[in-house]
Amino acid sequence: MKLVCLQKNLQKGLNITERIVGKNTTLPILNNVLLETQKGLLSISSTNLEIGINCLISAKIEKAGSITVPAKLFSGFVNNLPNDKIFLELKNNNLNVKLLNYKAIISGESAKNFPIIPKITGEELFIVNTVILKNGLNQVIYAASFTENRPEINGIFINIIKDKIIMAATDSFRLAEKTINFNKKSENNTSFIIPIRSAQELLRILGEKSGEVKLVVNKNQILFSIKDNNTDEPSVDLVSRLIDGNFPDYKQLIPKDFKTKLIINKNELLNSVKISSVFSGKINDVKFSVSGAKNEIDVVAKDFSAGENSSKIKGEITGDDLEITFNYKYIIDGLNSLSGENIFWGFNGPTQPSLLRVLDNRDYFYIVMPIRNQ
Amino acid sequence: MKLVCLQKNLQKGLNITERIVGKNTTLPILNNVLLETQKGLLSISSTNLEIGINCLISAKIEKAGSITVPAKLFSGFVNNLPNDKIFLELKNNNLNVKLLNYKAIISGESAKNFPIIPKITGEELFIVNTVILKNGLNQVIYAASFTENRPEINGIFINIIKDKIIMAATDSFRLAEKTINFNKKSENNTSFIIPIRSAQELLRILGEKSGEVKLVVNKNQILFSIKDNNTDEPSVDLVSRLIDGNFPDYKQLIPKDFKTKLIINKNELLNSVKISSVFSGKINDVKFSVSGAKNEIDVVAKDFSAGENSSKIKGEITGDDLEITFNYKYIIDGLNSLSGENIFWGFNGPTQPSLLRVLDNRDYFYIVMPIRNQ
Numbered sequence: 015m016k017l018v019c020l021q022k023n024l025q026k027g028l029n030i031t032e033r034i035v036g037k038n039t040t041l042p043i044l045n046n047v048l049l050e051t052q053k054g055l056l057s058i059s060s061t062n063l064e065i066g067i068n069c070l071i072s073a074k075i076e077k078a079g080s081i082t083v084p085a086k087l088f089s090g091f092v093n094n095l096p097n098d099k100i101f102l103e104l105k106n107n108n109l110n111v112k113l114l115n116y117k118a119i120i121s122g123e124s125a126k127n128f129p130i131i132p133k134i135t136g137e138e139l140f141i142v143n144t145v146i147l148k149n150g151l152n153q154v155i156y157a158a159s160f161t162e163n164r165p166e167i168n169g170i171f172i173n174i175i176k177d178k179i180i181m182a183a184t185d186s187f188r189l190a191e192k193t194i195n196f197n198k199k200s201e202n203n204t205s206f207i208i209p210i211r212s213a214q215e216l217l218r219i220l221g222e223k224s225g226e227v228k229l230v231v232n233k234n235q236i237l238f239s240i241k242d243n244n245t246d247e248p249s250v251d252l253v254s255r256l257i258d259g260n261f262p263d264y265k266q267l268i269p270k271d272f273k274t275k276l277i278i279n280k281n282e283l284l285n286s287v288k289i290s291s292v293f294s295g296k297i298n299d300v301k302f303s304v305s306g307a308k309n310e311i312d313v314v315a316k317d318f319s320a321g322e323n324s325s326k327i328k329g330e331i332t333g334d335d336l337e338i339t340f341n342y343k344y345i346i347d348g349l350n351s352l353s354g355e356n357i358f359w360g361f362n363g364p365t366q367p368s369l370l371r372v373l374d375n376r377d378y379f380y381i382v383m384p385i386r387n388q
Numbered sequence: 389m390k391l392v393c394l395q396k397n398l399q400k401g402l403n404i405t406e407r408i409v410g411k412n413t414t415l416p417i418l419n420n421v422l423l424e425t426q427k428g429l430l431s432i433s434s435t436n437l438e439i440g441i442n443c444l445i446s447a448k449i450e451k452a453g454s455i456t457v458p459a460k461l462f463s464g465f466v467n468n469l470p471n472d473k474i475f476l477e478l479k480n481n482n483l484n485v486k487l488l489n490y491k492a493i494i495s496g497e498s499a500k501n502f503p504i505i506p507k508i509t510g511e512e513l514f515i516v517n518t519v520i521l522k523n524g525l526n527q528v529i530y531a532a533s534f535t536e537n538r539p540e541i542n543g544i545f546i547n548i549i550k551d552k553i554i555m556a557a558t559d560s561f562r563l564a565e566k567t568i569n570f571n572k573k574s575e576n577n578t579s580f581i582i583p584i585r586s587a588q589e590l591l592r593i594l595g596e597k598s599g600e601v602k603l604v605v606n607k608n609q610i611l612f613s614i615k616d617n618n619t620d621e622p623s624v625d626l627v628s629r630l631i632d633g634n635f636p637d638y639k640q641l642i643p644k645d646f647k648t649k650l651i652i653n654k655n656e657l658l659n660s661v662k663i664s665s666v667f668s669g670k671i672n673d674v675k676f677s678v679s680g681a682k683n684e685i686d687v688v689a690k691d692f693s694a695g696e697n698s699s700k701i702k703g704e705i706t707g708d709d710l711e712i713t714f715n716y717k718y719i720i721d722g723l724n725s726l727s728g729e730n731i732f733w734g735f736n737g738p739t740q741p742s743l744l745r746v747l748d749n750r751d752y753f754y755i756v757m758p759i760r761n762q
Contacts, residue, residue: 087694090666118697292464320461323492
């Protein structure tokens with residue numbers, strides 16, 4: 015193996031792939047990245063056996079070959095180098111690296127011992143803009159369960175119906191659902207659950223990209239294939255296992271109508287909740303008193319030893335007056351994911367789930383359970 | 389107690405004082421800030437019994453008085469409020485707070501139970517510009533010992549000689565010394581040691597200030613009195629205990645002459661050390677080979693399993709050739725504290741302390757011990 019590439023490109027490729035590389039003591043080769051030459055390209059791969067990432071960067075290949083080298087060491091070295099031509103050459107299983115007056119010899123391990131990252135082939139389920147997918151995922155991921163005792167909600171549920179991608183996540187206290195429309199009609203309606211860690215990795219990679227994502231699924235695995243509009247940027251494939259389980263049938267829980275309806279300025283409500291949170295108790299309880307007569311909502315928190323506070327906000331209220339208590343963190347999460355000035359908040363009494371969405375947009379909603387009156 | 393002030397000013401005062409407030413379970417009143425009215429001012433104080441901070445902000449006093457309230461709760465509430473007039477009023481030991489449509493009632497505890505922060509009076513030792521003091525402290529503080537088993541080096545040594553402030557810190561592996569000249573001649577030469585935590589707090593407060601610091605010392609305590617040029621900014625007093633002990637007599641360790649002298653570009657050297665550090669071993673060892681014939685320094689690191697690297701940099705070398713090994717972290721620390729393009733690095737063989745300073749400035753130097761050859 016012998017090649018030349020730009021330090022900047024190698025650095026990008028390593029930074030994308032090395033993040034999932036941990037300290038694996040039982041299978042030390044997982045601490046390495048796999049370097050493989052292709053025609054005019056250097057392929058950089060990493061895997062933690064749950065997620066595999068492959069990244070292609072431009073390179074001038076003088077001699078084909080492959081090797082694996084310690085990921086953190088190699089990227090630590092490359093990250094600190096200036097941007098110039100970097101020369102890589104394999105000699106006796108050692109990767110020789112040279113750039114201007116800097117050089118290194120890195121002990122490698124044969125590519126044969128590196129786990130195979132499965133190739134997922136077939137027709138794509140959909141192609142979607144990177145920014146749209148990123149924003150959509152960000153609107154649901156925080157509602158997922160981050161504990162592992164219920165694997166089926168420790169991920170993002172994705173449901174493809176005709177020309178819609180519906181993404182949902184829940185931790186059983188709240189649920190977020192986002193619908194993305196796309197042009198190509200899917201032949202096969204399908205659904206699956208992506209592990210939360212894979213979704214986080216995908217988000218991290220999407221964060222730096224503007225282009226398109228192609229999605230291919232088989233029975234147990236999913237491939238996100240990311241092409242950047244800027245051809246200088248590396249193209250990236252992320253392969254993940256899918257979660258084997260049934261996502262809760264949440265459709266029946268979505269309230270259809272509401273006994274109390276509130277239309278309110280998002281930022282005013284968010285500020286009031288943040289301020290009240292300072293005085294909330296151990297269970298993060300903040301009480302909302304909704305009064306139709308005054309067209310006013312009163313946000314109140316009390317701590318028996320520290321004191322209490324309250325703030326009043328004007329809103330448009332129809333239906334029954336209501337006192338309802340929420341974990342303020344859930345309300346802040348929900349409000350932060352709404353991208354509009356005015357929001358709708360619907361209630362069905364102090365013990366039933368409430369629904370938050372932007373006033374004039376139904377592509378996204380957030381359902382949150384109240385804290386029962388103590 | 390009844391007063392009005394601006395939210396912005398109260399927020400500043402609380403943020404300056406509340407940082408040293410911890411979670412004290414044996415003396416819970418230390419979790420509070422003390423609020424006291426003065427003529428046209430609100431005084432906000434906190435203490436952890438080692439450091440005391442007092443901050444004065446403008447206020448319109450309607451009724452004199454004092455109270456202590458939980459620091460984190462009060463500042464958490466105030467920080468989230470918009471900038472407007474904030475009304476504070478004491479009612480039955482509760483602090484009532486009101487701003488626009490926000491209000492809070494905070495349980496207070498009598499000011500009588502709050503520890504007295506000692507008043508340190510007397511003539512000032514010196515008055516110095518906040519930025520000069522901040523930069524000087526930053527150039528030495530990182531070299532201090534952060535462990536507590538040798539209290540006398542767990543701080544900053546300050547030595548006043550006529551019209552000079554000499555500050556030094558060491559952890560016994562390296563030593564940094566900075567000299568600041570000031571106008572007023574001090575009558576009494578004196579020296580003392582400030583605890584590292586107090587110096588860190590002082591730096592934090594100085595970071596936001598441009599003005600003057602007045603320093604007053606008595607046998608066991610020191611007062612830093614900080615006035616901002618901007619009269620809207622709160623004035624701050626920091627009182628700290630002094631460390632009871634003798635700072636090492638380091639003057640005898642400062643090398644007077646050198647067997648090998650190196651003049652080199654700071655950033656080139658810094659880059660090379662950072663790059664080599666990736667390959668250094670458990671003791672962070674990086675080897676420097678200084679060759680007068682080639683006028684070149686070779687920075688080398690080797691790890692028996694991972695590999696090795698090296699980089700060559702041109703320099704101006706006089707005296708003996710040398711191979712010397714350092715903890716790269718100490719060299720990076722030293723180089724980062726030098727504010728010049730070209731630096732001087734003097735050596736007396738591979739086992740003796742070396743000295744780093746800016747080429748054309750002797751106000752600051754850094755002495756660092758090599759790692760003995762293994």
